[in-house]
Amino acid sequence: xxxxxxxxxxxxxxxxxxxxxxxxxxxEIMKNIVEKSEKLRILIVDDEANxxxxxxxxxxxxxxxxxxxxxxQDALNEAxxxxxxxxxxxLRLGQTDGLDLIPEFKTIAPWMKVVVITAxxxxxxxxxxxxxxxIDYLAKPFEPDNVALVIKRIEQVRSMEQRxxxxxxxxxxxxxxxIFSSKYASMQRAIExxxxxxxxxxxxxxxxxxxxxxxxxxxAIHSWSNRSDKPFGIISCPALPAELLESELxxxxxxxxxxxxxxxxxxxxxxxxxxxxxxxxxxxxxxxQPKLLRFIQEKEYERVGDHHxxxxxxxxxxxxxxxxxxxxxxxxxxxxxxxxxxxxEISIPPLNERPDDVETLAEGMLTFFNAQNxxxxxxxTDDAMTTLKQHNWPGNIRELRNVIERAVILCxxxxxxxEHLTETIKPAKIQLKLGDNIPLSQLEEEHxxxxxxxxxxxxxxxxxxxIDQATLWRKRKTYNV
Numbered sequence: 001x002x003x004x005x006x007x008x009x010x011x012x013x014x015x016x017x018x019x020x021x022x023x024x025x026x027x028e029i030m031k032n033i034v035e036k037s038e039k040l041r042i043l044i045v046d047d048e049a050n051x052x053x054x055x056x057x058x059x060x061x062x063x064x065x066x067x068x069x070x071x072x073q074d075a076l077n078e079a080x081x082x083x084x085x086x087x088x089x090x091l092r093l094g095q096t097d098g099l100d101l102i103p104e105f106k107t108i109a110p111w112m113k114v115v116v117i118t119a120x121x122x123x124x125x126x127x128x129x130x131x132x133x134x135i136d137y138l139a140k141p142f143e144p145d146n147v148a149l150v151i152k153r154i155e156q157v158r159s160m161e162q163r164x165x166x167x168x169x170x171x172x173x174x175x176x177x178x179i180f181s182s183k184y185a186s187m188q189r190a191i192e193x194x195x196x197x198x199x200x201x202x203x204x205x206x207x208x209x210x211x212x213x214x215x216x217x218x219x220a221i222h223s224w225s226n227r228s229d230k231p232f233g234i235i236s237c238p239a240l241p242a243e244l245l246e247s248e249l250x251x252x253x254x255x256x257x258x259x260x261x262x263x264x265x266x267x268x269x270x271x272x273x274x275x276x277x278x279x280x281x282x283x284x285x286x287x288x289q290p291k292l293l294r295f296i297q298e299k300e301y302e303r304v305g306d307h308h309x310x311x312x313x314x315x316x317x318x319x320x321x322x323x324x325x326x327x328x329x330x331x332x333x334x335x336x337x338x339x340x341x342x343x344x345e346i347s348i349p350p351l352n353e354r355p356d357d358v359e360t361l362a363e364g365m366l367t368f369f370n371a372q373n374x375x376x377x378x379x380x381t382d383d384a385m386t387t388l389k390q391h392n393w394p395g396n397i398r399e400l401r402n403v404i405e406r407a408v409i410l411c412x413x414x415x416x417x418x419e420h421l422t423e424t425i426k427p428a429k430i431q432l433k434l435g436d437n438i439p440l441s442q443l444e445e446e447h448x449x450x451x452x453x454x455x456x457x458x459x460x461x462x463x464x465x466x467i468d469q470a471t472l473w474r475k476r477k478t479y480n481v
Contacts, residue, residue, distance in 0.1 A: 040154065041083060044068040045075040045101070046090040046117065051140075055088065058144055062151070072096040079108045081308040083269050086154050089134075091118040091125060099125075102132040107254070111265055113154050117142070159229070176368035176401070178216045179361060184354040190217070190346050197344045198224035203296060205341050206319040208348030211396030214319040217348065218277040227315060230274030233267045237278055242285035247304050249276075250291065256305025266303060268295070268312045275315045281341070282322040282333060292316075293337045316341075351393040351400065358389050361397065362404055366416070369408040377408060381417045391425040419480040445479040448472075452481065 042064050046052050052068040059066045067082065069075050072093050079087070087105060091098035102114055116129040119140035126137045135157065136150050180191050197204055198221045206214040215234060222232045235248055243257065251266025267276060278284070284292070295301045296316060300309050318341045327333035351358065362380065370377055380388070384407075393399055407420040418426060436443075448465065455461040462472045475481075 039063045039065070040085040040151065040158075041065045042067070043075065043078055043084045043087040043112075045070075045072075045087060045093065045098070047071065047093050048090070051090075051117075055147070058147065059151075062148075064151075072098075072101050075101060076104060076108065077308075079105055079112065080306065081310065083265075083272055083310060083312055084109065084112050085158060085272075086113045086115065086151075088115050088117050088138075091116055091120065091129070099128060099132055102129065102134055106133045107263060109265070110263065111270070113157065115150055115154070176365045178213070178220060179364050180220065181360070182354060183356045184349065186347075186349040187354055187357065190348050193344075193346050194221050195224055197221065197346070199226070200344075201315050202343050203315075203341050204317045204343075205324075205345045206317065206348060207345060208319075208321065209350045209396055210321045211398030212348045212350055213397050214321075214348060215277060215279060217346070218275070218317045218319060221317060222275040222315075225275070225315070227274050231271040232274055233271040233276040235267055235276060235278055237280050238283040242287055243304075245285070246288050246291070249288075250295075250301050250303055252304035253306045256303075260305070264303075268301060268314050269310070271314050272312050273314070275317060277317040277319060279319050280321065281318040282320040282324055282327055284333075286332070286334070289334045289337050293334065293340060296337075296340050351396045355389045358393075358400065359385060361400060362388055365401055365404040366408065369405050373408055375408060375411070377411055377414065377416060379415050381415050383418050384416050384421060387418060387421060387426060417480070444475075445481070448475055448479065449481055452476075 039062075042059055044052050044055055044059075044066060046055075046068075047070050049070070052070065056066045056068050067078055067084070069078055070093075075087070075089075078084075089098050089101060089105075093101075098116065098118075102116075105112060105114055113135045114133060115136040115138060116126075116134045117138045117140060118125065129137055136153065138146060138150065182188050182191065194204075194217055204218075204221060206217060208214055219232060222228060235245070237245060240248060247256075247260075247264060247266070249267055251264045251269055252260050254260055254263050278292075291301065295312075299311050299313060301312070302309055324333055324338050324342070328335045328338050351361075362385070366377060366379070369375075388400075388403075395402075403422055403425060404416075406422060407416045410420045411417075434443075448461075451461050451464050452458075455464065458469055458472060462469045465472065467475075
């Protein structure tokens with residue numbers, strides 16, 4: 001079924017007959033190969049109109065988005081203007097050698113895969129094409145199943161790259177598995193709203209104090225959505241100055257500013273089809289807000305230093321711990337951007353408003369840090385858990401995570417006790433004095449602690465206490481001093 005070497009009319013007839021006839025064996029093979037493939041954005045570069053049209057018809061029939069050009073300059077312009085996953089590149093483009101185009105593609109769009117097609121196939125040209133950056137090679141005339149197999153390989157490679165990028169991000173942000181349950185109506189409502197909005201593509205605004213888990217909930221929305229197999233990106237607005245934040249989000253071209261030694265596609269291009277969370281969007285510079293508004297409304301943007309308009313399908317989730325309405329009144333945040341982001345708002349309550357959730361969260365964190373530190377701590381003492389529940393948690397879940405991680409590292413017992421918790425969350429010590437109705441051991445422990453705190457050495461402390469160092473060592477072990 002070598003339709004690419006037929007004349008135009010014959011190719012159209014053969015193509016339609018092959019893929020529309022139900023008893024066509026080759027059509028069934030093709031269907032089985034590509035039915036689960038992801039849809040790609042494909043650029044065809046060939047100076048033969050017949051090949052551009054027939055290959056384009058086939059690819060569009062499989063659901064892919066296709067742009068066709070006949071020469072090298074148009075190919076470079078399109079690669080700079082739009083985001084393509086794949087390019088089919090003819091090696092002979094009039095007077096231009098297609099091999100010379102491969103490095104330029106890699107500079108303009110390093111993420112784009114290049115498949116070389118040629119009627120003058122040889123081992124030397126195949127090797128040279130691969131050396132310059134092509135990912136595959138097709139000799140003309142080729143059949144539809146050849147194209148389908150290439151598409152399938154490209155899809156697998158792209159999915160693998162996206163998965164690797166996601167895993168690398170997970171390693172950086174590794175932590176306990178999120179727990180999406182709560183005993184409190186306010187948190188239950190937030191979780192249910194997140195599940196409902198996940199199935200749409202609308203913008204989401206997550207509001208809540210720092211450390212409440214806004215990024216975790218954003219990632220959950222992504223995982224519950226139809227975009228779950230696409231990339232998920234995080235951009236922290238306060239972490240970068242305006243110029244670098246724009247480059248990180250939209251990308252830049254080589255030479256756009258000092259230090260721009262190579263093209264950067266930007267997080268939007270890298271997350272094509274997926275989701276980006278803009279963390280602490282209230283800190284986004286005013287100068288960048290109109291560009292973000294335009295992208296949300298039109299899905300269009302330009303890289304820094306480039307006048308070509310690009311498009312991308314990326315869902316945006318914004319998170320903030322500030323009152324954006326007040327920021328609008330103060331002139332620090334654009335009103336139109338606020339209303340465009342605030343289509344669906346989810347408020348996450350602070351941890352001190354749901355103290356009974358602390359135990360569930362702490363136990364989940366204990367399981368994670370047990371595994372990370374090769375320990376088998378079974379739980380918390382009653383005093384330790386009571387202290388955890390009664391603490392105000394100004395740093396919310398992030399603070400709780402840090403406390404549990406430290407406690408696991410320090411603990412050499414079966415359970416985490418008060419002595420393993422940071423002093424900042426322990427209840428204030430009761431001032432003991434002679435004659436109080438307390439056990440003698442408690443008075444002895446407090447006296448030993450105070451003497452140790454006021455002396456420079458164990459020997460000095462033992463001398464003041466009137467005991468030898470061995471006895472002092474045993475008492476320190478007894479009282480976990």
